[in-house]
Amino acid sequence: MKEFFGFGTGKYPYGAPGDGYLSWQHLAFVSTFVLAAxxxxxxxxxxxxxxxxxxxxxxxxxTAILIDAFEIAKIIIGSVHNPNFWRMxxxxxxxxxxxxTIPLAAFCKGxxxxxxxxxxxxxxxxxxxxxxxxxxxxxxTYPAVSWPNFVSAVTHCMSGFAALYxxxxxxxxxxxxxxxxxxxxxxxxxxxxxxxxxxxxxxxMFLMRSDGTPYEIFYQxxxxxxxxxxxxxxxxxxxxxxxxxxxxxxxxxxxxxxxxK
Numbered sequence: 001m002k003e004f005f006g007f008g009t010g011k012y013p014y015g016a017p018g019d020g021y022l023s024w025q026h027l028a029f030v031s032t033f034v035l036a037a038x039x040x041x042x043x044x045x046x047x048x049x050x051x052x053x054x055x056x057x058x059x060x061x062x063t064a065i066l067i068d069a070f071e072i073a074k075i076i077i078g079s080v081h082n083p084n085f086w087r088m089x090x091x092x093x094x095x096x097x098x099x100x101t102i103p104l105a106a107f108c109k110g111x112x113x114x115x116x117x118x119x120x121x122x123x124x125x126x127x128x129x130x131x132x133x134x135x136x137x138x139x140x141t142y143p144a145v146s147w148p149n150f151v152s153a154v155t156h157c158m159s160g161f162a163a164l165y166x167x168x169x170x171x172x173x174x175x176x177x178x179x180x181x182x183x184x185x186x187x188x189x190x191x192x193x194x195x196x197x198x199x200x201x202x203x204x205m206f207l208m209r210s211d212g213t214p215y216e217i218f219y220q221x222x223x224x225x226x227x228x229x230x231x232x233x234x235x236x237x238x239x240x241x242x243x244x245x246x247x248x249x250x251x252x253x254x255x256x257x258x259x260x261k
Contacts, residue, residue, distance in 0.1 A: 005077060005147045016143040021136040025144035030132035033153040037128065037161040045168025056169045060106040060162065067158045071099055074151045092193040092204035094237075095127035098159040101185065105166075114173045115181035121163045121172045122182065122244050128160020134214055174248050179241070186237055194230065207233055 002008050003015030019025035048056045071091075078085035091099045097119075104116035132153055142148050166172050193204035203209050207230040210216035215233060222228040 014142050014146045018140045018142055019144045021139045026139040029144040030153055033157040034132055037157040041161045041164035045165045048169050056171055063158055063162050064103040064106040067102055067155055068099055070151055070154050087200045092196055094205055095131045095156055097189050102162055115178040117166055117171050118174050118178055119182050119185055121166045124159040124163025128156050131156025137211055190234055
């Protein structure tokens, strides 16, 4: 248990060096969590699909509580290792925004709730995949079965779970008028992330460097230009949101036509 939480002695506090990105250990470990998240989302989503909105919302309430509880535990344990760990733990990564938007989706009402539900739906699936199969740095640094990878897999898969559950249970509105709030949340956090990056010399939302993520493709494309690279990252988010909306609304329109027939 000491090695699992990184308190082991010797050369490797976590008991072993990193297993490597896309190693069988990495793929087997994250696939277990992804499979569990998908199965739970399908089972609970179908079970609650025709129930009251309050019943549907209970799952999101528990998801909000648990995801933030794991994040707090991560910060506490990380702070024992390093008193400055908080600098790396602000909820300013794209995936970390779900630590705030899932509770907003669970506890708020009105348009803010609708927009938060849509935000979780749009970015939860992306975060669930990138934070598990795309987490190169973590699996190069730590063995697969370790606290950093465990808590990362849990929180990212909970975001993916919430996204799937929201659409299966019929909680996603995806109203065009709410896209303004979606972009407001996204750009608001991006501005805060950029300020934090400059102030703390960090890389929130990977706006400064790719750090072993798939953003490396775009980082190399502009040779790491300090202005073009973050602008390109934000442009990708905008394109992603627009494409996501377009696909969802097209599928929804086809279903309406099919039902009318």
